[in-house]
Amino acid sequence: MPRIELRTEIKAIKEVVFDLSRSIDLHKISTEHTNETAIAGTTSGLIGMNESVTWRAKHFGIYQNLTSKITEFDRPNYFSDEMVSGAFSEFKHEHHFEDSNDGTLMIDLFDYKSPLGVLGKLADKIFLEKYMTDLLTERNRIVKEYAESDKWKQVLTK
Template structure:
């Protein structure tokens, strides 16, 4: 992988609630409403689990794309990895970690990707990194609200 970034989100809820919310397809769809993202194959509703796939369709940068992701590693409630098995990136991997502490959960995301089109794609990686970071941060706010609401 060539490009990477991480995000951290504090959640006032047990890590199992944050973990489960992070795997919820319906929550993901609501967090990506601006891009018109849809789940079109594989697990398209509810919670996705180990070894399962989902195929997403969305519009980013004015371009329609399709990406199939697989839950490649899974250790509830502390860790899972989703990775692209087919799609627009030369490679894409998203690691999710959940650590419980006295105030709730620290959710840590590590995203690693390689843009398509070889050297030409690498020129676009800073733009892709900023765009992906914004998407992940928006999604994480949905996860946070959902997990915190589940314990009220």
């Protein structure tokens, strides 16, 4: 099972970074290039424990739906979301937040299993792991951009 690990230093308080990371509205902003839309469950605002969201997005030229649910939640230190249904065989995305000298260290651990057995493993090596890393990196770039400016107020004070 591939694991993607990203570490992002953000010059903002942990509570703001945590809430931006669970913001449905900010997620939509970070995935505009895939036309991602929340179509069921929690479709705006902040998602919390035992809540789910179904996303519709275009990946590899095909529209797909993916439902994930928040399965662990300890504000402002940690939360995780897991796929309920979608294109993967399974995934778990852990979001860790630690105080650092200049603000917050955000750590993403994304474990996933591709469908289609050997073909899925081949897809991981050829393109899928890089594609998923790029998606998560862009998401983190947007979280950082909003957290380190007054833009976070546009998302969290609605």
